[in-house]
Amino acid sequence: MEESNKIKGISADGIDRRLSVAPMMDWTDRHCRVFHRLLSPDALLFTEMVTADAIIHAGAERFCAHDESEHPLALQLGSSHPDKLARAVEAVAPYHFDEINLNVGCPSDRVQSGRFGACLMAEPELVARCMTAMMGASDIPMTVKCRIGIDDMDEEAGLDTFVDAVADSGVKIIYLHARKAWLSGLSPKENRDIPPLDYERAYRLKQRRPDLEIYLNGGIVTTDTACAEMARFDGVMIGRAAYKTPYILSEIGEAAFGRAPVSRVDVMEKMADYAAAQIADGVKMHAITRHMLGLYNGNSGARQWRRVLGEELRGETDARKLAAAAYQIEERIAKWQAA
Numbered sequence: 001m002e003e004s005n006k007i008k009g010i011s012a013d014g015i016d017r018r019l020s021v022a023p024m025m026d027w028t029d030r031h032c033r034v035f036h037r038l039l040s041p042d043a044l045l046f047t048e049m050v051t052a053d054a055i056i057h058a059g060a061e062r063f064c065a066h067d068e069s070e071h072p073l074a075l076q077l078g079s080s081h082p083d084k085l086a087r088a089v090e091a092v093a094p095y096h097f098d099e100i101n102l103n104v105g106c107p108s109d110r111v112q113s114g115r116f117g118a119c120l121m122a123e124p125e126l127v128a129r130c131m132t133a134m135m136g137a138s139d140i141p142m143t144v145k146c147r148i149g150i151d152d153m154d155e156e157a158g159l160d161t162f163v164d165a166v167a168d169s170g171v172k173i174i175y176l177h178a179r180k181a182w183l184s185g186l187s188p189k190e191n192r193d194i195p196p197l198d199y200e201r202a203y204r205l206k207q208r209r210p211d212l213e214i215y216l217n218g219g220i221v222t223t224d225t226a227c228a229e230m231a232r233f234d235g236v237m238i239g240r241a242a243y244k245t246p247y248i249l250s251e252i253g254e255a256a257f258g259r260a261p262v263s264r265v266d267v268m269e270k271m272a273d274y275a276a277a278q279i280a281d282g283v284k285m286h287a288i289t290r291h292m293l294g295l296y297n298g299n300s301g302a303r304q305w306r307r308v309l310g311e312e313l314r315g316e317t318d319a320r321k322l323a324a325a326a327y328q329i330e331e332r333i334a335k336w337q338a339a
């Protein structure tokens with residue numbers, strides 16, 4: 001990668017991944033991604049994980065349809081079958097994703113019984129074959145999202161062996177959730193909090209393999225941490241904080257990239273237009289508003305906003321009321337600040 005590209009944060013393939021919003025099942029659906037895009041003009045957004053089987057059997061449209069504004073957009077796949085992954089990659093070609101990512105981090109029982117997700121960290125050669133098959137089916141970047149280890153795997157040698165095997169297959173980009181997954185005894189939710197974070201282990205990997213782009217994920221909840229880790233790694237991937245406190249996406253844009261802060265009212269004006277079109281197509285208001293409940297978190301109007309969106313407007317069909325609700329909250333905040 002050219003140094004000039006590196007400084008700008010643009011990868012050799014032209015995508016700026018310095019800030020990514022993590023794939024989150026049931027959360028990062030297309031409505032959520034449209035909302036996140038309004039808060040961050042070029043963060044790389046991820047779909048929820050979709051299994052290769054689902055795409056092959058149920059068809060790609062249901063999982064892959066999206067709004068043009070969502071780009072740059074990565075599709076995350078789950079599977080451990082090289083041939084199925086290649087077929088899924090071919091099937092999604094018409095949707096023009098900017099990147100396709102393999103999930104090697106999910107610890108759920110359902111995923112383990114399908115022999116994919118985090119348990120694949122114990123099978124580096126199989127993951128390498130999966131990636132080779134995916135790369136053979138498309139020219140767009142194929143990337144991996146993994147943990148620093150599983151169970152009693154040696155965090156040093158185990159992670160190095162895994163990453164080296166995957167890199168040998170041609171993968172250049174890794175999103176690293178910097179904690180182990182413990183595959184028995186913990187729920188997926190617990191596996192996102194209980195195994196300790198180890199950013200230094202992740203950083204040792206970055207130092208050992210400076211040729212790879214490594215994006216740090218896990219536990220980043222403040223703009224300061226995001227900026228500090230962006231300087232050590234190629235960038236950061238933010239999950240729960242982007243969902244629960246979405247305005248952090250604008251704050252990181254300001255602090256890290258010198259952008260003007262995004263206006264929440266502008267976001268809601270645009271979301272109202274989007275919602276009007278979606279409601280006309282039969283989508284329920286709540287399917288869209290459920291992702292926006294945290295927009296004012298950290299502000300005095302946060303609770304009122306959650307109540308208006310989550311209760312009062314739940315069954316509403318007039319999308320303009322979304323923007324009106326935002327103006328009301330802003331007025332309330334202004335009064336509170338003046339007092």
Ligand SMILES: Cc1cc2nc3c(=O)[nH]c(=O)nc-3n(C[C@H](O)[C@H](O)[C@H](O)COP(=O)(O)O)c2cc1C
Nearest residue numbers: 022023024025048049103177218219220238239240
């Ligand atoms: C509700 C939820 C669903 C998730 N679904 C996925 C998924 O589909 N694929 C995946 O790789 N990780 C998934 N994750 C994990 C996140 O991508 C991320 O790695 C994890 O939350 C740690 O980052 P954070 O501390 O910034 O949230 C999910 C997390 C949450 C909270």
